[in-house]
Amino acid sequence: MQPDTKNFRNxxxxxxxxxxxxxxxxxxxxFHDARLDARRQTPQWDDASERARAIKAxxxxxxDRYLLMMESNVKKTGGHVYFASDAAAAASYVVDLAxxxxxxxxxxxxxxxxxEMALNSxxxxxxxxxxxxxxxxxxxxxxxxxxxxxxxxxxHKSKEDVSELFRDKLNVPLYEDIGDLTREARAQLRxxxxxxxxxxxxxxxxxxxxxxxxxxxxxxxxxxxxSMPKVHVAIAGMERIVPSMEDLGTFLxxxxxxxxxxxxxxxxxxxxxxxxxADEDGPEExxxxxxxxxxxxxxxxxELREALYCLRCGACLNACPVYKKVxxxxxxxxxxxxxxxxxxxxxxxxxxxxxxxxxxTLCGACREACPVNIDLPRMLLYMRKELTQGETYPEHKSRxxxxxxxxxxxxxxxxxxxxxxxxxxxxxFAQLPIARRGRINRLPPPLSGWTRARSFPALASKxxxxxxxKRRRG
Ligand code: SF4
Numbered sequence: 001m002q003p004d005t006k007n008f009r010n011x012x013x014x015x016x017x018x019x020x021x022x023x024x025x026x027x028x029x030x031f032h033d034a035r036l037d038a039r040r041q042t043p044q045w046d047d048a049s050e051r052a053r054a055i056k057a058x059x060x061x062x063x064d065r066y067l068l069m070m071e072s073n074v075k076k077t078g079g080h081v082y083f084a085s086d087a088a089a090a091a092s093y094v095v096d097l098a099x100x101x102x103x104x105x106x107x108x109x110x111x112x113x114x115x116e117m118a119l120n121s122x123x124x125x126x127x128x129x130x131x132x133x134x135x136x137x138x139x140x141x142x143x144x145x146x147x148x149x150x151x152x153x154x155x156h157k158s159k160e161d162v163s164e165l166f167r168d169k170l171n172v173p174l175y176e177d178i179g180d181l182t183r184e185a186r187a188q189l190r191x192x193x194x195x196x197x198x199x200x201x202x203x204x205x206x207x208x209x210x211x212x213x214x215x216x217x218x219x220x221x222x223x224x225x226x227s228m229p230k231v232h233v234a235i236a237g238m239e240r241i242v243p244s245m246e247d248l249g250t251f252l253x254x255x256x257x258x259x260x261x262x263x264x265x266x267x268x269x270x271x272x273x274x275x276x277x278a279d280e281d282g283p284e285e286x287x288x289x290x291x292x293x294x295x296x297x298x299x300x301x302x303e304l305r306e307a308l309y310c311l312r313c314g315a316c317l318n319a320c321p322v323y324k325k326v327x328x329x330x331x332x333x334x335x336x337x338x339x340x341x342x343x344x345x346x347x348x349x350x351x352x353x354x355x356x357x358x359x360x361t362l363c364g365a366c367r368e369a370c371p372v373n374i375d376l377p378r379m380l381l382y383m384r385k386e387l388t389q390g391e392t393y394p395e396h397k398s399r400x401x402x403x404x405x406x407x408x409x410x411x412x413x414x415x416x417x418x419x420x421x422x423x424x425x426x427x428x429f430a431q432l433p434i435a436r437r438g439r440i441n442r443l444p445p446p447l448s449g450w451t452r453a454r455s456f457p458a459l460a461s462k463x464x465x466x467x468x469x470k471r472r473r474g
Contacts, residue, residue, distance in 0.1 A: 004332040005344055005353035011330040012359070021327055024156045031152070032318040034261020037124035042257060047108025052254055052372045056249050056309040060299060062298035066208040066241050067290065073211025078209070083238075090291045091122040094200065094233055097287060098128045100155035101231055103197035107189075109215070109222040110134035111202030112150060112312060113235050114423050115334040119200070122388070130200075131192045133221035135185055142169045148328035149336070150314040156327055189221070197282065204312075205251060206288070207297045208245045209269075212434060213288065215269040216256060223269050232283035234271065238290050239299075239308040245380050251311060254371035258313040294347035301392065305453035307342050309372045316366035316376060331356060338366035338376045345383060350396040402446060427459045435459075
């Protein structure tokens with residue numbers, strides 16, 4: 001998926017005007033409420049969050065050690081490991097492997113990293129057919145779209161949308177019942193599962209001490225992808241590593257309950273290398289691709305390192321008042337919502353995504369929802385500061401000269417009592433043509449954006465300081 005992070009404003013306006021998207025976004029409430037219930041029912045949730053944060057901090061401080069341990073343990077089980085510096089290198093490894101093995105059809109389970117790698121288009125370009133097998137991903141692939149939500153890729157589509165899509169793309173009748181739609185998808189996918197030469201999955205976690213990859217799914221498709229084709233390729237961001245199986249338990253509890261509100265997902269699959277002689281099924285070859293693709297930049301920045309604690313549970317999206325109105329496509333790249341507003345600019349280009357850190361009310365709902373207490377508002381403020389002052393990333397400084405002049409004027413006007421009084425007097429005079437009954441409903445350009453959706457109280461005829469002084473005198 002190519003980043004299109006420059007168009008947040010336009011894309012957000014389009015989503016707001018789309019009644020269908022607005023109606024379907026209401027579905028997020030279900031996830032949000034289920035998470036709150038699961039949290040209430042989980043004893044010592046806060047302790048588990050703190051433990052998870054401590055594990056993440058320790059693992060990232062020792063990332064090289066744990067990644068090498070993972071590599072060594074995967075190799076001991078007969079698997080292969082490839083470290084990819086960027087998305088293009090990771091995709092090339094997978095495409096070359098598919099070619100080398102003569103693979104014509106690949107089945108995939110849901111992986112946001114694969115979207116980062118634009119893996120489907122890379123496979124198609126080299127004549128390999130990729131088929132998404134998660135139902136939501138299957139729907140967005142048929143529609144030629146990108147996922148709308150980290151854990152619910154097709155949440156923006158209604159039952160009727162999907163029914164029409166299936167009719168148009170799969171040449172089947174218009175189904176009215178969701179059960180019929182899922183049966184149709186299952187029938188279509190079964191043929192693909194049987195014929196595929198390679199299965200590609202993400203990895204919710206890598207366990208360094210055993211060389212294991214852990215997958216969390218609800219549809220069983222992940223397990224089909226890891227066990228049916230002869231070759232299984234798992235792709236993982238380099239931060240998705242935990243030291244031990246015991247740590248994995250802590251993270252699984254937090255991830256699943258925060259994502260869907262389930263106590264445990266339908267399937268938790270662990271894969272440790274290729275099929276052994278005594279195994280009933282499993283791939284003949286196992287490859288693990290560990291991807292950096294900008295994560296080192298986050299790791300190196302003490303202000304942003306915390307973003308690598310993310311479990312990709314999606315809870316911050318479901319809590320965010322901005323995401324709940326504009327949805328996932330407005331963010332223009334793989335990761336939407338508050339976590340997307342932090343990581344997308346750093347994994348793509350901060351100055352190309354300069355609207356994203358501002359796409360937040362800083363209400364703190366994302367921080368409250370996060371199972372590992374990631375302080376997203378603090379990081380969004382840091383990125384705003386970088387965009388205006390460029391202390392750490394001078395190349396990304398992108399404040400306009402008009403804005404800079406306005407800020408200088410503001411600073412001057414509040415720097416002394418005299419200046420404040422003069423600015424106030426000027427403001428009261430300047431607002432005469434636009435203030436009505438004590439409110440300003442419409443500001444002229446370039447300030448018109450401020451009043452597009454709200455009004456302001458006009459400056460009082462007598463400033464507070466004057467009234468206060470008068471009152472104290474008596
Ligand atoms: S930032 Fe926190 S809430 Fe958001 S997806 Fe990541 S782990 Fe979940």
